[in-house]
Amino acid sequence: MEDQVEEIKRKTDIVGVVGSYVVLKKMGRHHKGLCPFHSEKTPSFMVNEEMGLYKCFGCGQGGDVIKFLMEIEGIEFREALERLAERAGVKLINRRKDDSDERAKMLEVMDLAARYYHWLLMEGNAGAKAREYLKSRKINEKIMETFNLGFAMQSWDSLVNYLIKKKGYKEDLLEKVGLISRSAKGGIFDKFRGRVMFPLQDAGGKVVGFTGRILPELAKDDEPKYMNSPETILYHKSRMLYGFFQAKKAIREKKRAVLVEGQMDCISSYAAGISETVAVGGTALTEDQVEMIARLADKIYLSMDADEAGNVAIKRSVDLAEKRGMSIKVVQLEGGKDPDEIARKSTDKWKELVEKSVDVFEYVMNGALKKYDVGKVEGIKKITEEVVPFLAKIENEIVREVWAKRLAEKLGVATKGVLGEIEKKIIGKFENSKVSENKEKDVEENRMVKLARRLIGLLIMRQEAVEVVAPWFGGMIVSGAEGKLIAWLLENRENLPIEVLVENIPEELREVVGEAYMSDDSEEIPGQKEVEEAAIQLLREMIRDRKKELMMEMNTAKQEKNEEKVDEIFSKLDELNKKESRVLAFLG
Ligand SMILES: [Zn+2]
Secondary structure: OHHHHHHHHHHOOHHHHHHOOOOOEEEOOEEEEOOOOOOOOOOOEEEEOOOOEEEEOOOOOEEEHHHHHHHHHOOOHHHHHHHHHHHHOOOOOOOOHHHHHHHHHHHHHHHHHHHHHHHHHHOOOOOHHHHHHHHHOOOOHHHHHHOOOEEEOOOOOHHHHHHHHHOOOOHHHHHHOOOEEEOOOOOEEEOOOOEEEEEEEOOOOOEEEEEEEEOHHHOOOOOOOEEEOOOOOOOOHHHOOEOHHHHHHHHHHHOEEEEEOOHHHHHHHHHOOOOOEEEOOOOOOOHHHHHHHHOOOOEEEEOOOOOHHHHHHHHHHHHHHHHOOOEEEEOOOOOOOOHHHHHHHOHHHHHHHHHOOEEHHHHHHHHHHHHOOOOOHHHHHHHHHHHHHHHOOOOOHHHHHHHHHHHHHHHOOOHHHHHHHHHHHHHHHHOOOOHHHHHHHHHHHHHHHHHHHHHHHHHHHOOOHHHHHHHHHOOOOOOHHHHHHHHHHHHOOOOOOHHHHHHHOOHHHHHHHHHHHHOOOOOOOOOHHHHHHHHHHHHHHHHHHHHHHHHHHHHHHHHOOOHHHHHHHHHHHHHHHHHHHHHHHHHO
16 A cells, blocks of 8 residues: 555656646746635746645645545545546555455445436435425425435335345444444334435535425324434544535635525525535534545635524634634624525525625624613623623734724723733633743754754755765754754765655655755755755754753752762763864864
8 A cells, every 4th residue: 555655656646636726836946826726816826847746935835746636525435536547557565455355345335326316306206205295395306416426215115125136235333334224123124204404525526415395295203304324434423524526616716605504495595596506414513523624625605594503613612713723704694594595585595695794703703792781880890791702812912902993892892801801811811821821943954954954955855965064963963853853864865866765765754855855946056055054054953952951960960969960970071162163163
């Protein structure tokens, strides 16, 4: 498998793959374009052919061609690999045959079930009532096709007969994917009966589960209106966004996803022309779902019920979205109880509501202002208590201040006061974590990483310089992936063409190589002197760092009155001082 991944990457032209999503221009050693993962006006997105890597210096996204496909298409590793294999003409061999065999079998039977249900809906006599029902809800045949809708007969064994008797599948496979249920006596029967079927598709379009809505005329009191597949190895509720497969292209193009609750909301919104709609399907938005959207867009439009549960959902969404640097807007529902009803009554109205959606902070603020009396002190207190926790979630300080100012204006108080309250909330959040202490260390580490990366980039371009600088390091190495990579480069002095060199570099270090290499886009190959200077800068930084550490150790040793230790540290410091003067001499 490992070798096949390598083979596929080698045979894939990354510029071609990325180029089908992004307009790329050759600049120096790299290709450059506008980043598809964040919005920008000047290109900071780079692709390097010889290394097979991409990197955005604006938002930080980067990796190899498989990662690119995963991110841009919102698909899993396996799926991306399969597509690239096909493109490159490589036949994938499965190493973990049993596992993937079972998975493949499960997908196969789900696909067949979906086709069967779909056929019943579109062609069968039994599906006539379901077709009528859907048409009465303004879902035409084209939409039924797009979402692969189906119908499950009001029968205990129609699917069982089809899949087991006719197609020869095993009972336990059907049970494993949740298509059949078992009675107390051990008999099996169709799980979905008399229902309009909504196949749940993964990002690549494969059917992994179903939601079945009871046909109104068949509804009984003891049966739930909606029924879902159980969680299986194929289907995880928290990772499912209904309609994502159909919506992803529009989500990427419009840089936003409209989030609704149910399948019918999703389909009606799509049919009304908002094709970037996805449904969370009754669960609260999860991190995985936000991640799926974040790969393609930077805005989420929430259109949930405006009840208490909806407000909790909004709060949660803001948390998740802020963490991923995404913004949230709220579609304010009117003229119907849900997007389905509104869009069915008037597609224009629904479109208008989506376009008129308000920023989530404005939504929360307006909600609180409506609820409480701004003319009374108590009212102001209540409004503040409701809105401030939201504003405290805003990661960007300037944006936070803008909203604080707006709230202050509405309340007729000073902005300073509102900011103070927000500050309190934020401090409360971090009370127990030592943020500021870590900050200083972060800055130092960043500087070191930058110096290390620069050196890596230069060493790759002028490999002959390794001979000269390797002895200077004499066993001293930076921590982290950069350090490992430098150590590797210093040891492997073979002066190879870049693409060969990169293939030799251990897999886990390759991304670092790419970043280091691509952060420099000058046309010219660096001179020997440039490499030497970068090495010396890094060495000085490392020595300084190590000295600081030793000083601290020294203090502890002195407090503990550990004479032996003090002596030991002294000699280490002495050695470092000598080393530093040698390094400084090189700089000369
Ligand atoms: Zn970017």
